[in-house]
Amino acid sequence: MQPPEQDVLAENPIKEMTEEELSYSKNVYIFESPGNNPLPIPAEIQDWFGDHGTNIYRAAIEIRHYGHTKEYDQHTDLLHDYWRHPDILQDYFICKNKAFLKMREILREMRFESPSDRRPFRSFHLCEGPGYFIDAVYMKLLEERRGTEEDIRNKLWEWGANTLNPYFENESCFKKLIDDSHIREHRDRWFFGPSDDGDVKKLTEDYLIENKLAGSFDLVTADGSTDTQGREGLIEELVASLIRAEVETSLKLLRKNGSLILKVYRFSAQDTQDVMMLLADNFGSMRVFKPKASRPGSAEKYVICEGFGEKMSLDVGDLFRCDEFFVSKQTERMRMHVKSFVEERVPYTWEDRKTYIQEMKDRYYTAARHKFRGALNRLFPSGTLKPPSPWLKMYGHNLVRRLHEANIATAVKRHIDAAEAIDRLPRVYRDHSEIIANIMSVKAMCVTSDIQLVVKDSLFLEPITHVACRRRRPVDCYDFFEKVSTINRDLGDDWRRHFERNEFRYTLKLVPGITIEHILMAMAEFYDDEEAFVFRIANVPCDRPPLFLSRLSASMQILIELIFEEYSMPADCCVELADMLLDYYHPFVCYRNELNLETIHENILSFRPDRDWPLVDQMLEEEAQAIRANTI
Helix, strand or coil, X not given: CCCCCCCCCCCCCCCCCCHHHHHHHCEEEECCCCCCCCCCCCCCHHHHHHHHHHHHHHHHHHHHCCCCCHHHHHHXXXXXXXXXXXXXXXXXXXXXXXXXXXXXXXXXXXXXXXXXXXXXXXXXXXXXXXXXXXXXXXXXXXXXXXXXXXXXXHHHEEEEECCCCCCCCCCCHHHCCCCCCCCCCCHHHECCCCCCCCCHHHCCHHHHHHCCCCCCEEEEEECCCCCCCCCHHHHHHHCHHHHHHHHHHHHHHEEEEEEEEEEECCCCCHHHHHHHHHHHCCEEEEEEEECCCCCCCCCCEEEEEEEECECCCCCHHHHHHXXXXXXXXXXXXXXXXXXHHHCCCCCCCXXXXXXXXXXXXXXXXXXXXHHHHHHHHHHCCCCCCCCCCCCHHHHCCCHHHHCCHHHHHHHHHHHHHHHHHHHHCCCCCCCHHHHHHHHHCCCCCCCCCCCCCCCCCCCCCCHHHHHHHHHHCCCCCCECCHHHCCCCXXXXXXHHHHEEEECCEEEEECCCCCCHHHHHHHHHHHHHXXXXXXXXXXXXXXXXXXXXXXXXXHHHHHHHHHHCHHHCCCHHHCCCHHHHHHHHCHHHHHHHHHHHHHHHCCCCCCCCHHHHHHHHHHHHHHHHHHHHHHHC
């Protein structure tokens, strides 16, 4: 692509990277075979790793004087000039997400096997949420031009992914990403494990074989991390078990000659060194690469492993030299940030950046690049009948950043508005007997977990409302089917001792050991008995009206609404269950919860910031302390 004849950026201090800058910014370390004369490894080498950590710690101490200010964060953001790199500019206007840009850089650093008519290219993406590595792989395949969009999506490429389940109720939405934009249209490609929580550590070999995933992928990416805010110095130790799980799962997923892209931080901890040796025993070549789009002051980088099924030589000396290479660049950048901030010395302004970006868009965002953007939007469409998570538009992708007092009034109003939207629902005619049959056979139940449900998150109650209710009235804020959520508890026929029929009434007592399967079997018998007309569940947790907070309870509420005449809904409101829960039916469940909350406590949805907000803040702090205690 030729630059314009006249330099339209002559007055702008920001320029594209020079050849010298491009060379220096290429942060890659290749592990070479030691040959016949490998370097000796000193006994004190582990102490030298500690020296690297000391250098990072000293640089971090300098930052702490300024690092908790908005101005310092804006300063470092402005200096992160990855958008000056010409290769990144090719992609920046297609998708500005940094995960997408990082993976685009990584894919340029490695061999990429093109799909063929013989077999499709297969990729699997661990710890992938929200999903932008998938976009990057798809765009790489489009660039290969081996087929149309439809050919690639349907014939030449097969992908799967795993992430922490954004719908899983046992984890608060304030501690996880809720962006489900890459999940909604492709649920069959996301694998959340036997517990439905998405924990990569639970993707056992049996699970992978059962789901036909084992030994079948050309590329595996693993981008896992964890919240280390306030504990940055412990990041390598905090992610060690996660990285180990990612590697062990990847080795089960890959086929011969496949490739792995793995996020790492440093190589000083013994656990990390053991994982790197395991990789060397399974791959023919390895290199470590830090993308330009990755924050330069962070320790984040990626190991690119190629040639699965081969092996290479690697020792702790190699890891030390690699660690030294990246630590020196990291600390240099950290000190530059502090020095330029203290001296108020910045080579350009945000306005300069804005002008530069616009000029680069005119130069780089061609019709061909626009087609790529359209292709990505068609793969993961937005604004369809299946919108993202109900609270995403309200709070953004990371709820914790939006959790502040100013949002309370709006949050409650949005919840009530959603509840009142029931009259505007689209009508899709469907025989509700099919839905009943699917629920009864557990084919369409929206949860199948082997662990007890503990509702800390809900798609059917506005998040801040939920937190405040749990704090102020925990006894009353209970999910109706929470205690019976697990499956496959083997009681044999003993459960029938708690199931009675008295004339026209069926009664099932909720006692320890009763599960959702027993309730479904009892309801099935009632449904088939033409003479019975009352079904009662006894021993419920509380005499207050229940809430329908979990996907399981929402499914059961739909079932109740469809089966029992007293709560029946018109057949023309019925749609397939998978669509109903998160789209058409979501406002209806919200509305039910609102009515029940008002019954529990008058004006429970009317927040007073001076009264309610300290409770929410205290609750989040207690949960954060518990997590830190368990982690350490």
